[in-house]
Amino acid sequence: MRSRSLRKLQLSVLAMSLAVAPLTAVDTTARAEAPRRPIPPAAGATTGTAPPVPAATTGSAPPTAPRVTRPSAPPASSQPVPAAAPAKVVYLTFDDGPKATYTEQILKLLAAHGVRATFFVTGAQVKAYPEITRRIHLQGHSVQNHTWSHPRLTRVSAARFRSEITGTDRAIRARTGYTPRCLRPPYGAYDGTVKARAAALGKKLRLWTVDPQDWARPGTRTIENRVLNGVRPGSTVLLHDGGGDRSQTVAALPGIITTLKARGYVFHSTMCP
Ligand SMILES: [Zn+2]
Numbered sequence: 001m002r003s004r005s006l007r008k009l010q011l012s013v014l015a016m017s018l019a020v021a022p023l024t025a026v027d028t029t030a031r032a033e034a035p036r037r038p039i040p041p042a043a044g045a046t047t048g049t050a051p052p053v054p055a056a057t058t059g060s061a062p063p064t065a066p067r068v069t070r071p072s073a074p075p076a077s078s079q080p081v082p083a084a085a086p087a088k089v090v091y092l093t094f095d096d097g098p099k100a101t102y103t104e105q106i107l108k109l110l111a112a113h114g115v116r117a118t119f120f121v122t123g124a125q126v127k128a129y130p131e132i133t134r135r136i137h138l139q140g141h142s143v144q145n146h147t148w149s150h151p152r153l154t155r156v157s158a159a160r161f162r163s164e165i166t167g168t169d170r171a172i173r174a175r176t177g178y179t180p181r182c183l184r185p186p187y188g189a190y191d192g193t194v195k196a197r198a199a200a201l202g203k204k205l206r207l208w209t210v211d212p213q214d215w216a217r218p219g220t221r222t223i224e225n226r227v228l229n230g231v232r233p234g235s236t237v238l239l240h241d242g243g244g245d246r247s248q249t250v251a252a253l254p255g256i257i258t259t260l261k262a263r264g265y266v267f268h269s270t271m272c273p
Pocket of ligand 1: 096146187
């Protein structure tokens with residue numbers, strides 16, 4: 001009898017970890033490049049053979065508990081996840097704008113398809129295009145912080161960090177009436193210091209899980225295919241409305257939206273409550 005209920009418990013634990021697994025995978029894709037290494041025998045002891053860490057993950061790899069099979073219950077922290085990541089939600093994000101023409105074209109397309117998105121703007125672009133910033137907000141999209149001048153935040157002083165973020169906050173607040181809660185570090189470059197400085201300013205770091213490299217202009221079709229092949233429930237897609245010629249991104253958007261809709265996806269902008 002005892003072994004029967006024990007078995008039942010084991011089965012339900014297994015079911016729980018199976019249910020959680022895909023979500024965990026989605027959550028970590030942004031840092032998928034982080035080298036997986038065994039826990040060093042002692043803190044600080046490194047083998048010296050660790051592969052070079054890409055810039056985007058420098059120092060950010062949390063003392064990752066390696067993925068182990070847990071004999072007992074899954075960690076408490078993973079339990080609320082299923083409720084928070086329900087059906088097929090996808091977050092479209094547009095970086096480096098706003099910019100005349102491209103942002104306006106994107107806004108028109110999003111409105112035509114009834115889709116909401118998140119725009120990670122730079123303070124400099126908000127200053128250059130205040131009316132477009134306002135329009136993004138009025139159309140129901142989220143306007144969030146992408147620094148003032150797009151530096152690598154891993155290389156700036158504390159004072160520069162603060163002015164990059166708070167200056168952009170002020171510019172966004174003047175156009176939308178709210179202070180952004182999220183910060184997307186340029187180039188995805190962050191480390192523990194960046195994280196701590198962002199937190200001190202009330203910001204959460206938001207990266208992405210699908211990067212079609214649209215900024216490199218690989219072709220409309222390629223951008224579309226990369227997004228469609230990469231999206232899973234809960235994905236955050238990185239696109240650009242600023243920083244250069246974004247006509248390919250604009251052209252790829254209708255196909256991305258209609259196909260994802262046909263697959264049952266809904267588009268949310270509320271990644272930064
Ligand atoms: Zn950027």
